[in-house]
Amino acid sequence: MKQAKVLLLEDELQLAKIVTETLRKRDFTVTHVLNGVLGLEAIRKNDFDICIVDVMMPFMDGFTFVEEIRKTDKQLPVLFLTAKSQTEDVVKGYDSGGNDYLKKPFSLEELILRLNELLRRRATGKAPSAVALGRYTFDMNKQELWFGGQLSCKLSHRENELLTLLVQHKNEVLDRKAVLLKLWGDDSFFNTRTMDVFITRLRKHLQQDLSVEIINIRGVGYKLID
Structure with missing residues (x-):
């Protein structure tokens, strides 16, 4: 090896x-x-x-x-x-x-x-190509969000990883603990707060299309609705 x-x-x-x-x-x-x-x-x-x-x-x-x-x-x-x-x-x-x-x-x-x-x-590897997300296009490989044919924002690595998981489980509840273990390594209170910061930022990135929402399922996790 x-x-x-x-x-x-x-x-x-x-x-x-x-x-x-x-x-x-x-x-x-x-x-x-x-x-x-x-x-x-x-x-x-x-x-x-x-x-x-x-x-x-x-x-x-x-x-x-x-x-x-x-x-x-x-x-x-x-x-x-x-x-x-x-x-x-x-x-x-x-x-x-x-x-x-x-x-x-x-x-x-x-x-x-x-x-x-x-x-x-x-x-x-990462998922190939780009995916539609409402009126957005999310390019996982380039870590970019496009809106109306224009580059809307460049995502950080962690924003990209988190949004990728949400997209992969679109319209399903994404368990908070599972995400914390996968991306952060543990589900400590400190990491939970950090994850909440990134969820807030993703919501801001997606606010131009009101049909796309990341909703909080209290006590369970998050759901991306498109």
Whole structure:
């Protein structure tokens, strides 16, 4: 089986050493750099399967690094490592192009589980083409919403993943806990609040067509009506 190539951006040398050694023992190939500037240089010279990115780094922080790579690569999975735990910080991470995050301190076993899940998602691929959603067109691959033949908005990775699930279960109740486990890894109160932020934002993105609604099924989840 092909070894997954990991780019690790982490300026805490002891933590980077532990993560690198653990991943190599699990048959990952790891390239470690200290900041986003060196990370961009590594990306230009090599092909990676996934990135592990610390948020707080000198010269170029993790958010900026991911924003830069997303200009040319929309598909490379990114897992953020962060000591930040405010909802707005996590939302910012997803907006910059991150796919998942782990709060420090974290379990190495959980890190490996998250990496394997992101790699599995990438291998299975996204749904092809675009789908109609009322008067909107939702392009899952490009992470775009179009309205009346014009680009309405570019979606963040997490907005795209959440809207994809809603579309796949259109006119059905989408269980809140199942979504939290699939996209966030657990159904904690903190992640529930974060998910609510993204639901609110999706509603705003879809507000030009009143026939498209995301309704709250109290105590259960959400339903996308078209």
